[in-house]
Amino acid sequence: MRVLGVDPGLTRCGIGAVEGRPGAPLKLVAVGVVRTSADDELGARLVGIERGIEQWxxxxxxxxxxxxxxxxxxxxxxxxxxxxxxxxxxxxxxRRGLPVALHTPSEVKAAITGSGTADKKQIGTMVTRLLRLAEMPKPADAADALALAICHVWRGGSQNRLAEALAKASRGRAS
Structure with missing residues (x-):
């Protein structure tokens, strides 16, 4: 299962994708941020975020x-x-028919570190370990997006199996 995690924000929207399944090693697919300028008007910023997420x-x-x-x-x-x-x-x-899950910050923290009150450094450290990365993803918004994706892989349960089946079916139709 490939999951795109989104840590929403107007200035920095963290984006990170992982691939894996519960009980198996995870693989980093991509990580980064969609940025907008605080000087731009709100509508322009939202359009910028939409374009960035669509590209991802x-x-x-x-x-x-x-x-x-x-x-x-x-x-x-x-x-x-x-x-x-x-x-x-x-x-x-x-819009693309993708399943979407919302995870609370404390749920993600507990899934990644074992503590629902973990700080950003603890989350970044565990994301780095879990994905076997040479260094911690930066900025913290990017690491948080990866943590969201990891949490979903691990905790998605039947949602994951359904999403996998739907994704395989749609890829089959596209071929």
Missing amino acids: LDEVRPDAVAVERVFAQHNVRTVMGTAQAAGIALLCAS
């Missing part, structure tokens, strides 16, 4: 997409921007 979907061709579930923070402006970027990721994946 074209290149990575995931079987499923995992997006961080937006949670209430103290800064309403930050929450709104994060929610808008998450909505773009959901739209792009859904």
Whole structure:
């Protein structure tokens, strides 16, 4: 199963893809960020995020997409921007008929580190180990996107099997 993880944000939207299945070693497919300028107007930034995610979907061709579930923070402006970027990721994946899962930050932290309160450095360290990378993915948004993808591979259960079957069927029709 190939999963694209999206750590939504207006300035830096982390994107990372892994391939694997529960109980087997994971493989890094790609990792990076979609960036927009804080100086641009909101509409232009959302279009930039959409273009970036669409390009990643074209290149990575995931079987499923995992997006961080937006949670209430103290800064309403930050929450709104994060929610808008998450909505773009959901739209792009859904437009292609890809299964989309939302995972909370604490769920991802617990899956990756064993602790739902792990900090960014702990997540980055475990992502580096799990994917057998020479160095930690940077920025942290990219490592968080990989953590989302890993969490989904491990915890997707029946959703993973269904997504795999659908992806194989659609690839068969495209040939």
